[in-house]
Amino acid sequence: MATFEKGILGGFTGKVGNVVGTRWRGKNVMRSLPQRGKYTATEKQEEQRQKFKTVIGFLSPIVAIVSRYFGSPRGDKSRANLATSYHLKNAVISTQTGMVMDYAKVLISKGDLRGIDGGTVAAAAGHTLDFAWQDNSGQGKATATDALMVVVYAPDLQLFYNNLAVATRDATTATVTLPEFMTGFDVEVWASFSKPETDFAAISTYMGTVTVL
Template sequence: MGTITKGILGGFSGTVGTVVGANWRGKDIIRSRPKKSSKEPTEAQIQQQLKFRLVMKFLTPVSAIPKMYFGSNAGARSRLNLACSYTIREAVVLNAGIPELVFNKVIFTKGELPGFQNFSVTPKAGGELEFGWTDNSAQAYAKATDCFETLVYCDELEEFQTFDNNEQRDAATASQILPERFRGKPVHLYCFFRNADRSKASNSLYAGEVMVLP
């Protein structure tokens, strides 16, 4: 059943007969009701579906970040669409027919800000990660006020911890304390800079897999 959203002459949502109404990116659209296929999916189609599910499960908890910082919207494709497509294409491999993420190829942000120089991460007792880098705030579009952010992913827990406490590029150092459940486990670490008004970012850096100390 369809629902009229803006009076009798407005758009509608739902199904009416053979058409489906929806609001897509602020526009009212209608399209044909999809027909169920009687064909069995091919092996390639099944693998693509599995890749898509894997990537969406991985990206969804932190989707706000690629939505803001992964390149530019390209026509009908959102930044999140672009991040999903990139990850499927570049950061997923098949292992005995099962898709797996290649963590060192994952990118969460893609932008014009300069990234890191001489980046380092040092695990400390108590679940602390200590970060360091060279201040390159005079380089191209970089500014001293650019802020440091991280995404820490524990594959064993299938859980992210993000970090944004406004440590600036010119500070050249930052630290993050992870929850107790992360301690004693390996984590994958991603870092990026974003500008003060959150309109631009650098490409995210894969900083490696580190063991969180108890």
């Protein structure tokens, strides 16, 4: 890139031959057009692209959740950036059929709030899921009014269901009714706690795979 005070006809903008002229920080600037050529990604680069595509495709429908509850922003990295980075490093694996998410390592939230102890989930009639957990109010920053959040994903449908205020921590049980179209499908389930009206949350717990009845 070169700068100049006066060209042949003074400063110019736009493309002339293989040179582009523009103004940058109050100066006349010229740069050559990039050389175009054939580029073939290495196997490692293509693998990383597929990982990124898989993670972004998975997180996009729940970006509002991770953008609010996944850790704390660091410099120019948003919570969504941190969630993407975490899942790229820890929660996507290569298989013979391509990249897939490692659901057991997926996190929907990440924070210092006390998480779920003794959590269970079971399918019940009427496309519902029954949850149970221990009341660990008073441990760390946990309080009885912390809200249970639930995220459910049906891989075959590539669809999510979420409810960010299912019950309070001291309730110890709750029932979630899923959309009827999820009946008969296997779903992956995560749960966590958050403090109402804040972005303070726990590290989410993977509850396992359940077949919706």
